[in-house]
Amino acid sequence: MTLCVRSVSKRFAARRVLNNIDLDLDGGQALCLCGANGAGKSTLLRVIAGLLRPDNGSLALDGYDVRKDCERYKRRLGVISHASMIYAELTVRENLAFAAALHGMRKPAARVEELLNDTALAAFRHDRAGILSRGLLQRLAIARALLHRPGLLLADEPFTGLDNEATALLVSLFRRFVDDGGAIVIVTHDVRLGLECCQRVAVLDAGRFRLDAMKTDIDCDRFAQDYLSYARNDSWNRSGSH
Amino acid sequence: MRRLLFILAVFLLTASTWMALTAGQIVPVQRNILYAHVPSSICALLCFVVLLVAGIGYLAGGRDIWDMIAVASAEVGLVYATILNATGMIFSRAEWNVWWTPSPRLITSAILWFLYVVYLVLRVNLPGSRRRRARICAVFGIIAFLDVPMVFLSARFIPDMHRPSFSFESTWQSAALALAMIATVLLGTAMIWLRTDSLRNTLRLEEQFLA
Amino acid sequence: MESFWVALKAIFVKDVIVELRARQVLPTMVVLGMLIVYILRLVSEPASGAAPLVGAAALWVAFLFCGLLAQERSFAAEQHQGCMDGLLLAPCDPGTIYLAKLCVNVVVLCVFEVIIVPVVLIVFRLSVGARWPDLLAVLLLGNIGISSVGTLFSAAVQLARTRGSLLSIIVLVILMPLMVPATFALLVLFGALPEEVGGSGSLAFVGSFKAAAGYMLAFDAVFVVACWLLFAVVVEE
Numbered sequence: 001m002t003l004c005v006r007s008v009s010k011r012f013a014a015r016r017v018l019n020n021i022d023l024d025l026d027g028g029q030a031l032c033l034c035g036a037n038g039a040g041k042s043t044l045l046r047v048i049a050g051l052l053r054p055d056n057g058s059l060a061l062d063g064y065d066v067r068k069d070c071e072r073y074k075r076r077l078g079v080i081s082h083a084s085m086i087y088a089e090l091t092v093r094e095n096l097a098f099a100a101a102l103h104g105m106r107k108p109a110a111r112v113e114e115l116l117n118d119t120a121l122a123a124f125r126h127d128r129a130g131i132l133s134r135g136l137l138q139r140l141a142i143a144r145a146l147l148h149r150p151g152l153l154l155a156d157e158p159f160t161g162l163d164n165e166a167t168a169l170l171v172s173l174f175r176r177f178v179d180d181g182g183a184i185v186i187v188t189h190d191v192r193l194g195l196e197c198c199q200r201v202a203v204l205d206a207g208r209f210r211l212d213a214m215k216t217d218i219d220c221d222r223f224a225q226d227y228l229s230y231a232r233n234d235s236w237n238r239s240g241s242h
Numbered sequence: 243m244r245r246l247l248f249i250l251a252v253f254l255l256t257a258s259t260w261m262a263l264t265a266g267q268i269v270p271v272q273r274n275i276l277y278a279h280v281p282s283s284i285c286a287l288l289c290f291v292v293l294l295v296a297g298i299g300y301l302a303g304g305r306d307i308w309d310m311i312a313v314a315s316a317e318v319g320l321v322y323a324t325i326l327n328a329t330g331m332i333f334s335r336a337e338w339n340v341w342w343t344p345s346p347r348l349i350t351s352a353i354l355w356f357l358y359v360v361y362l363v364l365r366v367n368l369p370g371s372r373r374r375r376a377r378i379c380a381v382f383g384i385i386a387f388l389d390v391p392m393v394f395l396s397a398r399f400i401p402d403m404h405r406p407s408f409s410f411e412s413t414w415q416s417a418a419l420a421l422a423m424i425a426t427v428l429l430g431t432a433m434i435w436l437r438t439d440s441l442r443n444t445l446r447l448e449e450q451f452l453a
Numbered sequence: 454m455e456s457f458w459v460a461l462k463a464i465f466v467k468d469v470i471v472e473l474r475a476r477q478v479l480p481t482m483v484v485l486g487m488l489i490v491y492i493l494r495l496v497s498e499p500a501s502g503a504a505p506l507v508g509a510a511a512l513w514v515a516f517l518f519c520g521l522l523a524q525e526r527s528f529a530a531e532q533h534q535g536c537m538d539g540l541l542l543a544p545c546d547p548g549t550i551y552l553a554k555l556c557v558n559v560v561v562l563c564v565f566e567v568i569i570v571p572v573v574l575i576v577f578r579l580s581v582g583a584r585w586p587d588l589l590a591v592l593l594l595g596n597i598g599i600s601s602v603g604t605l606f607s608a609a610v611q612l613a614r615t616r617g618s619l620l621s622i623i624v625l626v627i628l629m630p631l632m633v634p635a636t637f638a639l640l641v642l643f644g645a646l647p648e649e650v651g652g653s654g655s656l657a658f659v660g661s662f663k664a665a666a667g668y669m670l671a672f673d674a675v676f677v678v679a680c681w682l683l684f685a686v687v688v689e690e
Contacts, residue, residue: 074544083535101463102543104456396630
């Protein structure tokens, strides 16, 4: 799995939200993306997900361009966003079965059961999603994202509203995903959790990457305390950071 | 260049009006409104074509100028469609003593007017970014353009009970009408140009102050 | 190709299940439809000879306005919990989403039709005799035309606070030409007009039933294809 983002820019009205972003991500890598509010993190994730068209630049997943090979690109992608993308009137199982059908999975029953067990949702399989708590809904969203075995997982604030148990479950799921050769980009304000899940960190500031380094190359404590000033004060050479 | 167009348009309109009022007078008198009615109808349709082309241009290229041309042509087209409907109703009242009748011509004029109005209402009321608004309005422009021939065809199900039989009796009349048509098209072009420039300057100012 | 049918069927089935469980649209549609029919019946009482025309008009007005309710709902439901993003992230062409939603709207209007048509026939004392299949065909053609435009623009106006009224003005202006032959066809079926009407006179229509049905078919074909192709543009952020 390789993600290749080249010279991606995006403006909203007069404001430049993303400014010539380059990003390379291989399978087995987990990237924690941090930044202040309005830095462009969610926008970047939406652009990588193919939900937002950049003003210029290109994106490719395993060589498949987001525009020209849209179907193949999306097959390799799983997204966990602020919103759960879950239908309240359908049961947990029905939501997963629907997601499986959307991805063209012919006999998803076994895979659905596997994910229900992995996300500890087996007991709720026949419950309508509308009655689930925020934590359970988030687990269902994660199961939905992993259903079709994507190569790249994009997670926008996945830990928000989760209790310790759910957080630990999510961290272990992410680790397993990466160990199996997948790549993740996690956007989070909880930097310590991000550092726990990921080996690579990046800071987006005013539409540009201010820092992009492996966890082992930075002072994690200082970074966790105030990543923004850390990224701004220390000079980071992006070309040497992979 | 634009100033030239305006001057030429005004000159030709004056010439055509003078011709119409003198040697080109049609009998009975109400039919002289055709000198305003026919050019307006041509222009209203032409503006629609410009709207369609600009919409397709925007969707294909994404350049803002196409969107501005589309909005400008919708506004100018609405003016011509209003004149078209108004002159049509005046003619109808004078000729057949009814302000409106569901004849195909009047129906088509009315729907054209409504299509322009709905386009401009969408323009103002659609939420989201300017680009999204432009895209959706371009889509509406394409669908609306497909609708116009459908209107012509559907009007065949209603009899044109008041079909005016009219032909030009003299070359002065044809010349006056031809001049009026050229003048109206030139005026429409100049107005679309002017309005597009005005929209472009507004956008530039917005970007400058918001940046 | 197979993934197209799988996704289409999945979205269709999902929407049907969601509507059956939520029961938001159909009851409101039926009530609104019946109110429209009854109001038009009451106000046309002094001119009871015009029953076929008013009945045909009542039927199409009910279809139009109740169809708008269904179409508005079809994408409003996707705004909760970012479900529209979920659909757009699927590895299928956005046109597939349009076609699935179109099918759902057509089916919902068909169910509505089963209830409202008998009401119109009873209230206006109309009959189609042996021409039931023709009536169903005409209503289906009208149904598809109404749903095609409404489904496309429902996706377009979702974020607007006045989405109901915006959708109404768009759909009504585009569908105006469909209503003339549609009403003509119904009048022929109600026996108020002969199969073919020609020339001028006191009759309000010219043309033939076949021409009217042919026009409706052409209208549907043009707009379903156009809306299907343009859907991807409308849902792009």
